[in-house]
Amino acid sequence: MKKLGVIIIQVLFLHVFLFLGIMLKHIIPSPIPSSMYGLLLLFLALLFHIVKLEWVEQGAGWLMAELLLFFIPSAVGIVNYQQIISLQGLEIVVLITVSTIIVMGLTALTADKIAVRKRRRSS
Template sequence: MKILMIALQILFIHVFLYLGAGVKALLGVPIPASMIGLFLLFIALCLKIVKLEWVEKGAGWLIAELLLFFVPSAVGIINYDDIFSLQGLETILLIGVSTFIVMGTTAFVADKIFKRKDRETA
């Protein structure tokens, strides 16, 4: 029964993917349909149109199995070893710097949110 519920929730999340594809086709925006669908799901959750319980377990499963979606991409990169041999150091440096920027920005925003919540509760 749990597997069926997770499958139905994943299908429900896919509804928003297809809504995003429809919005992209109608408006012709240069944003991926999946991002538009995610934004629509976020808005629906914020406006309480969609309850969190309707998507929580399916989204949790997708996040838990996220690595499976990246493995084929990583294996495909092996075919282009000549690119990485020429630009490998630059690529590694870029990955390191971008990771540092993302981690720093996340820490900064999280710190601001925690300080704001502390002021509100005090």
């Protein structure tokens, strides 16, 4: 129960950075979403010890662990697109599958090559 309270307070505290992000976006307009500005601000605040890690760690941990939950409402919105629940929908799933396999494969191979070369050089 105490843990739940800590998480709630820390999640609310993270909103401070979300609002600061919204404000910063007004000052420096760009296509970068305000939550990303917030991420940057929180990062800097942690780096310069304005915010202590313990103040946000548990709340942030919960939000990241339950990330899937926050996608669910928009996922239900899929019913608004009849096109997806059709033959075209199947094609789209195949497209995404093929593309994702290529993306993951090439990303993994690139990173693996560099990592192995780096290790060889340092040894």
